[in-house]
Amino acid sequence: MPETPEKSATDTFPDLTGLIKAYDVRGVVPDELNPEVARAIGAAFGDVVVVPETREGQRPRAVIGNDMRPSGPALVAAFADGLAGRGVDVTLIGLASTDGLYFASGSLDVPGAMFTASHNPAQYNGIKLCRAGARPVGQDSGLARVRDLASRYLATGVPDVATEGRERGTVDERDLLADYAAFLRSLVDLSGIRPLKVVVDAGNGMGGYTAPAVLGTAAGLPELPLEVVPLYFELDGTFPNHEANPLEPENLRDLQAAVVEHGADLGLAFDGDADRCFVIDENGDPVSPSAITALVGLREVAREQAAGRPTPTVIHNLITSQVVPDLVGATGAKVVRTRVGHSFIKAEMAEHDAVFGGEHSAHYYFRDFFFADTGMLAALHVLAALGGQPHPLSALAEIYQPYSASGEINSRVADVPAARARVVQAYVTEQGAGPVTVDELDGLTVSHWDTTPQWWFNLRASNTEPLLRLNVEAADEDIMTKVRDDVLALVRQTEES
Template sequence: MSPRAPFKAYDVRGVVGKDLTEPVMERIGAAFAAIVAKGGPVVVGRDARASSPAFAAALARGLQAGGSDVLDIGLCGTEEVYFATDHLGAAGGIMVTASHNPPGDNGLKMVRSGARPLDRDSGLAEIEEMVLGPDPAPRAARPGELEPRDIRGAYVEKLLGFTHPEKLAPLHILVNAGNGAAGPTFDALAEGLQAAGAPLRFTRYLFTPDPTFPNGVPNPILPENHAQTADALRAAGADFGVAWDGDFDRCFFFDHTGAFIDGAYIVGLLAAAVLRETPGETVVYDPRVVLNTLDIIGAAGGRGVQAKTGHSFMKSVMRAESAAYGGEMSAHHYFRDFMFCDSGMIPVLKVAELLSAQQVPLAELVAARARAFPVSGERNFSPADPDAAIARVEARFAPEAEARDDSDGMSLRFATWRFNLRRSNTENLVRLNVESIADAPLVKAKVAEIATLLA
């Protein structure tokens, strides 16, 4: 294992057989039991990757050696681990997943009791030190037990509380699980919706979990992957489409024409949906694209609070503010009544409910917002010297800016447009987002100008 390679800011991610092996997973489990769970019960779930069953078993052995009972919920999504950790009163939860990474990767997403995030300041750094150090975690006098648990029925009941089945219109929705973990879970949700009288109809696509990912690793945010869902949606004649990533903590939307909807507009739609039900609530947003979201929050009488990009930061601010909803343009959507955690299933229900109430196509709703606040979409750059490239952009634009925010990268605001430029937390990239007030040509021109400076 290369030193520190798999330990990131708030999760574990690496190459199977190089960074991550069964002995490493066992050590991580033992360390988690000692440092986070302190011998209390721990929920363990896994995604559909080929290495995930063996890694989950190794993790369980380590947890048991540390004295923790393992509550094994099997193949699931990350949000089901969040739910089970809170629902079962566990001391922590661990999901074996690499989400949308290549098939040869795997990793862990970990939470503390109550599904509170685990990061370097709340135990991850100590786990890393124990795992990479010369001494193993202490063994408990009484090993823990392995207990299979089925929480899906309770999880579906929780999700159904986020909608009003009797208010839903007879919408036809294309759902693409990408051969990841979403298929079995959504089947259970669809069954619950039907039993509750919801008149929704679903066309399923790539719903069988397959560790070989024969249709590519599910990462619907990539432009080259959009056609997969768009073609299936048009063939089905659906009202809109949804595609999930491998562990379905993110969901991506397509309108009836097959057009991919930028995540910034989904944040606005979900904020509107939440504020329709609970006026005056707080909504948390990330700083990359904000104009549309702030306009919707203001019009609905809500209160907007900004947080740094990343689930640990978003959840922390949401808890501090008791925010009803939080959204990132990267398709992470957080809900207070879901342990302040992100869900890839709840947004499907909320968007269906919003369309049912407004009785207009998703394409029409988004088009109106896109005309009012056009965005560039996130553009990635790989300059040879990222700091020097960012400095060039700063020198050109900062003197003219009306407002500046450096809480997460560099955000500069002007009279009719705005941009955010930031280093990636996980890759050697510089990410750019540009937005304007009703001026799409200006967005295009500013992207070109900034791209030249970054090059």
């Protein structure tokens, strides 16, 4: 395999650091990501990940899927050509959600590449890479080497495998949608729930492809006691109705109105590649992803304990609500707190053999889904929990939302270290709000939870912009507001003041 060279002052390799980021590949088409770049990345992925990790006696093999963006097919074809040019056999599964690609990688036990820019606008596309079994590829686990080798290949050309005594790879196609749907259905039984009406907002993304297969009969599965009201199921990578980013409140408004209009029991919103799921109750109010983490985590813990495994592990990131460790820990389960970001949580999931993991960004991870994230499986759990008892979702959610949270608030500041230092001086050095516990697992977390009034906040710097991200939670709204406003005032204080 070609070695990634050390750069010297005379090297003229293209700089791909703005395109190939810490966790994935993402950029504007065609300025940053185009077929030439995709071919080089595919070849580098083959050399760095696929070929070295192929078992002895087997052919190197990888699987590729893509979302509905118009730029996807050309990029996939070039990426597949780059892989084949390095001796890798390629299986194309065509249109897929990101968790559909993870299913393909896990069930076929081969590395994979998903072409998607998730919730980003139409002019973007990207690539999420994984090892066999849907294991992540991140900055510290091969992505930096892929970036550097792809840069070299763009400058010098991809070498021909024939000169190395290897055969060029083949490219074939396979439809795995029905297998994906059947696998998810096998993990959560909805056959005995009470009838539910659910509005699903696919945002013109891949949820419009996967929801009919999983929740309906499009994949040939038995009918469920669900009446699905579709919203924006037409696949359209230009996102004509709203951006497929349910984290932004304005992108939930159509779903909220439709839930109330149709008298639905709940609403589900998926992002562009349908790996995240957001939940709306019968009143049109959003249910916190932390509440969903607690709800699903408790279901998975109960299933494990019923099977004779008394201390299963649940993972949550550090900006998830305190309700998650409170409720899950009370069952006797082990609760592990981790940094924000899917590569970190997936690593912790595998290390601890965790049954479930949740992030406040609405990514939900399952041991039984190759330790990968899947919004659709989380949705099935919500439907099962709601349909297995008589109360409305708002009453059920109230149990899992006892505290007041600010949500993530971004502040653009001229001097990030100075802004952070002001917060440290006020809350840690001077302890102006009382004795606190402090950790720096990911940014700065300051907690006053062990005494009254109960509150905590996390302040994290962006990896790519001069931003500080603040999350605050407290036992009541008044305390949350006071802490939020005080920390924001310190962060946004100008040098002149």
